[in-house]
Amino acid sequence: MKTMKKSLLFLLIAVMVFSLSACGGAAEEEATPGELNVYMWSEYMSESVVQGFEEEFNIKVNFSYMNSSEEATAKLTSGGGDQYDLVMPCDADMTALINGGHLAEMNLDNIPNFANLGEAYKYREFDPENKYAMPYLMNYVYVIYNPETCPIEITKYQDLFSPELKGQISSITGIRNLFPIALVALGYDPNSSVESEIAEAYEWLKGYMANVKVLSSDDTEQAIVSGECSVALVFDGQAGRAFEAVPGLKVADLSDPIQLGVDELVIPANAKNKENAELFLNYLLDAEVMAENLIANPYTCPNVEAIKLTEDSYKLNPAINIPQHMKDNYFLQLDVGEAATVYDEYWTMLLSEQ
Amino acid sequence: MNSSDTVKINSRLTKRRHFKRNTAPALAMAGPVTFWMLFFVLLPLLYVIFISFMSRDLYGGIAFEFTTENYTNMLKPVYLNVIWQSIKLAFFTTLICLLIGYPFAYYIARKPSKVAAKLLMLIMIPFWTNSLVRLYSLGLLAAPKGFINIVLQKLGLISEPLQMLHTNGIVVVGLLISMLPFAVLPLYASIEKLDKSYLEASSDLGARPAVTFWKVTVPLTLPGIVASIILVFIPSLGMYYVPETLGGGKIMLIGNLIRNQFLVTRNWPFGASLSILLILITLFMLWFYTRVARLDELEVF
Incomplete structure (x- = not known):
């Protein structure tokens, strides 16, 4: 009697397993x-x-x-x-x-x-x-500003370093978004793998960070839309959203090469x-x-x-329709090989000192 | 049938009985968890330990060459500073949670049990929403054009919007709303058990309320205090997203650092070694707990 019960149970399970797999099979056949x-x-x-x-x-x-x-x-x-x-x-x-x-x-x-x-x-x-x-x-990374509140004219990255902008910048973040800007401002290759140049860029970024109020890549434009900041380093998609919310904002006409991702x-x-x-x-x-x-x-x-x-x-979208000379004068992020760990160390140092 | 056969059958029977009575239930009850722990906790952990001794190849993969550099690297001042900052933040979070949580738990514990259950429920309700959603909504409330500023301006209490978002103050509030229940619940559990007659005895013997508190209440609720310290401190170590969302993102804690190693720099071995460090800190805290309060009295709820 007991063995019969057991074998019945076994059968039941077997039936269930097979019907399950049958379900799967049927569904597959129905799919496109x-x-x-x-x-x-x-x-x-x-x-x-x-x-x-x-x-x-x-x-x-x-x-x-x-x-x-x-x-x-x-x-x-x-x-x-x-x-x-x-x-x-x-x-x-x-x-x-x-x-x-x-x-x-x-x-x-x-x-x-x-x-x-x-x-x-x-x-x-x-x-x-x-x-x-x-x-x-694709996306460009460039600077937008509020002409009513921004105290200076921005034509190059070095202007972002200006003490007048203290606590005024909302910026995207990321090792390979910010170091290239510092390297370009200093006149180096944006994809440099030379440690001394990266170290100099780190010093530059320390000054930049003193001006940065918000550091985030998710909603960088929010701080300039809300009026908390007067300058923002943004992706062009974010700039588009900012222009929709505050039509008075402008794209800074930069002479330095801008990043294209x-x-x-x-x-x-x-x-x-x-x-x-x-x-x-x-x-x-x-x-x-x-x-x-x-x-x-x-x-x-x-x-x-x-x-x-x-x-x-x-x-004619203001976020896309930027001056042609800016569009042509771009740089790309390239692989930096082993220097990646050097960048990481300086980046860690930069942020842990804030 | 000779006697040796009988013995054999008997021993087989005993074995089977033993299996049915002891082994089978144990397998059924502890088996799934054991399997889970082995395959989804222990094995991955061993792999993490393994790769923490490997090196990074040129393109960010794992090169299977033994090195201890990932651990010696941690001793560089820059990384020590990150670890120190994380511990500091966790420490302050714990301290604030304790300072606010203890009086609150004490208040609840002295209420009739029906009221206490409702008050505890009030602490739990916010936790039915995702913690990131809570943090973002706090950010929206405190924004320059957010609810609080608008109300204050409409009431004529302020003329310019208050600068609340992206300050240290709001980071503390954020940490507090994230961690407070972890502090309150164990505290409540141990304060609730506190026998009131000890307090009466203390005051009968002439101790002032402050003395009673420090000499009687605190020592008796120590297991709850230590449990809440651990429950707040350990998660706080990895909680980089509160300062990141509310404080303006200019921050580097162990949590961000590990994330960067895995995603940005693609230095998995170093990320793995940092994870091991976090685990070691946690183990140290638990060891510390077993010294101060006995482990079997870990009072959580």
Whole structure:
């Protein structure tokens, strides 16, 4: 009797297990033939654009969102890339990702719309054959100010050092956002790996920090919108939000080179749906699609053909429509190799002394 | 059947009985937790210890070469300073929580139990929302164009908005609202148990209230005090986000430092060694607790 009970129980469990797996199987069959898993910033791609792709190619796009591009890089380097088919790190990490073997090669034959990109954004230094990284949208880092409250005229980074701005600056943060500005102000290579230059930049930043009231990359523009600060070092997207809230704000006309950061789309080395990823990249690079995407995401775009199709609301957006000489005079964040730990040490010193 | 067979069967039976009576229940009850601790706590921890002795390769990966540099690096003044700052902040948080939490817990503990339960509930309710949400809303309240400033201006009490956000004062408030329940609950538990007759005896024997407090109340509630010190101090060590969101972000504590090692500088081995340091500080605190109050009296609730 007891054994019978036991075997019945066993059967019951077996039935349950099988019915469970049957459920799984059935669900899989019902799903669309294609799938694409994307890991990127939230609110950075129009839903209408994504829907258009899903309908045209019958591929379901699943998004997961990150809090920082460093998280994207960490996912790729720690071997978590196989969960995704497209990931969005920033250009600064590309050298490490490519040399670490974390990325899959793209087949440009499958991405004919690649031709729509501006020449400056193809075959870049870290990816001479353009096998690994496709630029999506970009951001400049520049200075905005409130003409009514800002006590000085700002034309170069050195002006941010001025004692008159004490407690007046709201600034983005990050080792590789602030050190380059100090290095440029001192006349050095923004991606320097020379320790003595980094040390000098650290001294410069100490003076800058005395003027900084708020140091945050999340809502840097808030402090200038609320009137707490009169100057802000911001990403252009944040500048756009600030201009919407306070139309009187202005972009400082800088003679120094400004930082350009590019959000790249890459395919992880062990991605499961590489073809779908290439399809999606090609679709995104289509001029009309990207022009539509720019309506909800008014950011600087490397797709020159798409920009031609945009409305004035995009072209005349004060956050994007900055003086041409500033746009041309940009620098990129490059890998600094072993100097990364030197930067880290000076950065730690800088912040722990505040 | 000979006797040796009987013995064999008997011993098998005893074994089976032993399994059913002792081993099986133990496995069923402690098994899942043991499995969890082994695979999700112990193994990862061992891996963290392992990589803390490795080095960083050129592109921010882990190079499997043994080094103790990650630990000797910590002794550089710059990193010692970060550790010191973190300990200082945790210390002040603990002190403030204790100074405010003790009278409060004392007040609750002297109320009838029904009222006390309601008051304790009031302490817990804010914790049903995420701590970051609470901090951000505090930031919104204190902003130059925030609720407090607008109300004060409308009432004509101030003409210019008060500068509250991004000051040390609001950081202290933020730390306090994050940690206060951890201080109050263990304090309440031990004050509540305090036998009133001791206090009466003390005052009958002529001790002034202050003396009674220091000589009777404090020693008797010491386990609760130490428990609340530990419960506040340890999380405060890693709480870098309060000064970051409310204080204006110009801060470097162990928490930020570890985060930077893993995400920004991609120096995982150094980040791992710093994590080990945090664990060691925690262990030291627990050891300290077992010296001051006996561990089996860890009064949390």
